[in-house]
Amino acid sequence: MNGDMEQLAIEIRNCRKCELWKVRNNPVVGEGSIDARIMFIGEAPGRKEDEQGKPFVGAAGKILDGALHANSIERKEVYITNVVKCRPPGNRDPSMEEIKACVPYLERQIEIIKPEVIATLGRFSSRYILSRYGFSYLPISSIHGRVFEDRLNDVKIVPLYHPAACIYNPALKSIFMADMRKVAMLLRQ
Amino acid sequence: MFQGKIRSDFMKAVIDATSILVDEAKFKFDSDGLYGRMVDPAHVGMIDFRVRKEAFDEYECEKETEIGIDLEKLRGILKIASAGDIIGLKYDKKEGRLEVEVGNLKRKMGLLDTSEMPDTKIPSLELPAEIVVSTAEVHQAIRAAEAISDHVTLMADKESFKIKAEGDTDVVELILSKEQLYSIKCDEPVKSMFPLDYLSDMVKLAKSNSEELTINLGNDYPLKMAFGFAGDYIKMMYLLAPRIES
Numbered sequence: 001m002n003g004d005m006e007q008l009a010i011e012i013r014n015c016r017k018c019e020l021w022k023v024r025n026n027p028v029v030g031e032g033s034i035d036a037r038i039m040f041i042g043e044a045p046g047r048k049e050d051e052q053g054k055p056f057v058g059a060a061g062k063i064l065d066g067a068l069h070a071n072s073i074e075r076k077e078v079y080i081t082n083v084v085k086c087r088p089p090g091n092r093d094p095s096m097e098e099i100k101a102c103v104p105y106l107e108r109q110i111e112i113i114k115p116e117v118i119a120t121l122g123r124f125s126s127r128y129i130l131s132r133y134g135f136s137y138l139p140i141s142s143i144h145g146r147v148f149e150d151r152l153n154d155v156k157i158v159p160l161y162h163p164a165a166c167i168y169n170p171a172l173k174s175i176f177m178a179d180m181r182k183v184a185m186l187l188r189q
Numbered sequence: 190m191f192q193g194k195i196r197s198d199f200m201k202a203v204i205d206a207t208s209i210l211v212d213e214a215k216f217k218f219d220s221d222g223l224y225g226r227m228v229d230p231a232h233v234g235m236i237d238f239r240v241r242k243e244a245f246d247e248y249e250c251e252k253e254t255e256i257g258i259d260l261e262k263l264r265g266i267l268k269i270a271s272a273g274d275i276i277g278l279k280y281d282k283k284e285g286r287l288e289v290e291v292g293n294l295k296r297k298m299g300l301l302d303t304s305e306m307p308d309t310k311i312p313s314l315e316l317p318a319e320i321v322v323s324t325a326e327v328h329q330a331i332r333a334a335e336a337i338s339d340h341v342t343l344m345a346d347k348e349s350f351k352i353k354a355e356g357d358t359d360v361v362e363l364i365l366s367k368e369q370l371y372s373i374k375c376d377e378p379v380k381s382m383f384p385l386d387y388l389s390d391m392v393k394l395a396k397s398n399s400e401e402l403t404i405n406l407g408n409d410y411p412l413k414m415a416f417g418f419a420g421d422y423i424k425m426m427y428l429l430a431p432r433i434e435s
Contacts, residue, residue, distance in 0.1 A: 107310075111313060130307065131307040131308050131309070132307075132308070132309065132310050133228075133232075133307075133309065133310075134227070134228030134232065134235070134307045134309035135232075135307055136305050136306065136307055137305060137307075138305075148232075149232060150228075150232045151231075151232050151233050151430035152228065152232060152233070152234075152235055152312050152411055152428055152429075152430045153312045154430075
């Protein structure tokens with residue numbers, strides 16, 4: 001399985017399926033254990049992530065790390081990735097074409113890791129993942145922290161606010177931390 | 190735009206099969222035919238069906254189109270037709286409604302918004318056993334099981350396929366040897382338990398449409414059940430999550 005992920009990483013690094021390859025510094029494949037019980041899926045890399053080729057290493061990453069630490073979850077135990085692997089210029093929202101071109105990589109990552117829990121970070125990944133598992137999407141403000149259980153795939157999905165949202169709206173940080181506690185509780189079950 | 194003509198009983202079967210799991214469904218039409226995939230709200234069962242254009246008497250689809258259907262409403266319209274009647278279906282995006290033609294009667298049906306309806310993927314399941322069995326045999330066993338329990342265990346090994354239900358005092362068991370099956374591929378014994386409320390409806394629907402049922406099984410793993418009709422131009426596949434006893 002490690003080999004499968006390495007092969008996938010090579011394909012992502014060589015990917016030219018959308019225009020983002022022209023403006024990226026580094027694609028961000030994902031990071032963490034391929035035996036992870038939980039996958040965190042964000043939207044797309046930001047500036048720091050693009051520079052380092054690693055997911056969630058900027059300000060939003062610090063919030064994610066803090067929430068993991070507060071729940072005694074080590075970052076190396078989980079797998080962290082994004083729906084779109086290359087940074088959209090100016091941190092704009094990824095387009096439908098970019099998402100469509102990139103999601104086969106995410107699909108393969110899910111297949112390799114087979115997580116018990118998927119925590120989606122923000123509306124883009126929540127929308128895609130919920131739809132993929134047959135759930136209707138509602139605004140993130142009404143579904144954050146809710147556990148969606150898919151018994152056919154034996155996976156639980158928990159939509160969370162994107163940690164970056166906590167930077168712009170500090171009131172969301174306590175909600176994000178509370179939702180992360182729910183995620184941690186699922187892992188203890 | 191899409192338009193086609195099809196036997197009413199074929200369309201009824203598709204609606205009935207889908208209604209087992211959902212009240213509202215997204216149907217997609219493309220140049221090959223009609224298809225749909227839905228999961229029930231409890232995420233216990235999934236249906237994936239395809240009606241190839243060859244199952245239609247006439248079929249025309251300019252480009253891929255999806256429509257949201259209130260299944261009960263469409264079922265009500267189809268009740269007007271007798272089995273074997275040919276019905277007309279027509280959808281024009283500008284009109285925004287589905288026109289159903291039964292004889293000289295035309296009914297224009299309002300559609301549902303599909304933008305928030307999910308695009309579910311089929312789970313990638315490694316199911317080691319495949320059994321092709323008489324639908325009537327399975328239906329009989331499920332009916333008997335329903336009288337004593339709310340769940341049933343399906344088992345297979347190299348030589349046989351078994352369905353077993355246990356109530357407080359009674360037991361129902363169907364054992365079919367290799368010779369009594371159409372075929373069986375099963376290297377290691379497999380066993381999974383399933384809720385009868387879902388399985389019963391799925392098997393009943395299969396029995397109404399096909400003599401053969403293909404069942405794929407694993408250990409404490411979802412069940413895959415597939416059958417075809419209308420010269421195999423209509424194919425149905427159900428997935429059902431196992432009931433796992435803690």
